[in-house]
Amino acid sequence: MDRVNVQLLDNIFHLFLTHTSFIYVLAYTIQHPNIIITTEALLLNNNELTGTLRDGFETFTRLNFTDLSNNQLSGTIPGSFFEIPTLTNLYLNNNSFTGEIPSNYGNASSLRDLFLSSNSLTGTIPDINPGQLGELNEFLLDNTRLEGNMPKSICNLRTSGRLEDLWVDCLGSSPEVACNVPECCTACF
Numbered sequence: 001m002d003r004v005n006v007q008l009l010d011n012i013f014h015l016f017l018t019h020t021s022f023i024y025v026l027a028y029t030i031q032h033p034n035i036i037i038t039t040e041a042l043l044l045n046n047n048e049l050t051g052t053l054r055d056g057f058e059t060f061t062r063l064n065f066t067d068l069s070n071n072q073l074s075g076t077i078p079g080s081f082f083e084i085p086t087l088t089n090l091y092l093n094n095n096s097f098t099g100e101i102p103s104n105y106g107n108a109s110s111l112r113d114l115f116l117s118s119n120s121l122t123g124t125i126p127d128i129n130p131g132q133l134g135e136l137n138e139f140l141l142d143n144t145r146l147e148g149n150m151p152k153s154i155c156n157l158r159t160s161g162r163l164e165d166l167w168v169d170c171l172g173s174s175p176e177v178a179c180n181v182p183e184c185c186t187a188c189f
Contacts (some may be wrong), residue, residue, distance in 0.1 A: 023060040041065040045091065049073055058083045067091040069115065074098065077116070093117040093140065101125060101146075106132035115140045117167065124148035125168075125177065133157060138165040142189040147175035155184035 003046030012052040045067040057063070062085045073095040079102035081090055088110050105114070106128035112135050119178060121144040128151070136157055141175035152170065168177040169189040179185035 013181055029056055040086075041061055043067045045069045045071070048072055050080050052076075053078050058069070060084055062086055064088045064110070066093070068135045070094045072096055076100075077102055077121075079104050082106075082111075085109060087111055088135075089113045089114045092119065095119055097121060099123075108133070109135070111136055112162075113138045116144065117141060118143040120144070122175075125151055125154065127151040128153045133163075134161050139163060140165065140167045141177070142167040142169055144169065147173050148177060150177055150179035150184055155180070158184055158186075167180050 002009060006027075006055040029031060031037065032115070035110065040062050042060070042063060044066070047068075049068070053068075053073060053074065055078040057078055057080040061084070061085050065088060066081070067089070069091040071094075072091075074097065076099035077097050081087065082102055082105045087108050090108075091113065093115040094117070097116075099121065100120060102122035103126045105126065109132070111133060114136065117140040121141075123146065125141065125146060125148065130153070132153075134157070139154070141167075146168070150170075154163075154166070156168065164186070166179075166185045167174070167187040168179050168185050170177050170179045170181070170185060177185075179188070181188050
């Protein structure tokens with residue numbers, strides 16, 4: 001690919017791309033942290049994208065809607081997604097992400113939807129601090145390799161917060177997440 005002028009991305013508010021090599025541009029931008037991206041929406045779902053995502057999304061200072069679902073992305077989920085204060089929707093479902101849910105996911109104070117279903121995520125679901133993820137409405141974790149107990153801090157979002165949908169693998173096949181239905185989890189798979 002020829003040299004890319006990422007400065008052109010500086011004033012884009014909504015970016016909808018299909019069948020592109022945008023991940024190259026994204027990786028280039030993340031390697032240059034002095035470049036601040038003002039994009040508000042990043043929709044790259046259903047593109048058959050492959051490869052890993054580098055950490056460094058905190059440079060997307062106004063990003064609120066990200067949909068990278070239904071691709072073939074792999075590696076770990078970048079923790080920097082959860083350092084974007086404006087992020088409201090993050091759809092990473094139906095990919096090949098591995099590893100654990102980033103421990104800082106509770107830092108996304110505006111997050112309403114977090115879809116991590118149908119990935120090869122492992123480990124336990126991290127606890128969150130009081131007051132974190134108070135805006136979270138949907139948290140989908142089904143069809144993963146997560147295990148352990150659903151943290152009480154997440155279950156508390158069902159009664160004290162806005163959390164309406166909490167999906168996990170809790171029907172008895174290993175690995176599974178222990179979760180009370182319907183008091184905490186709303187759907188078991």
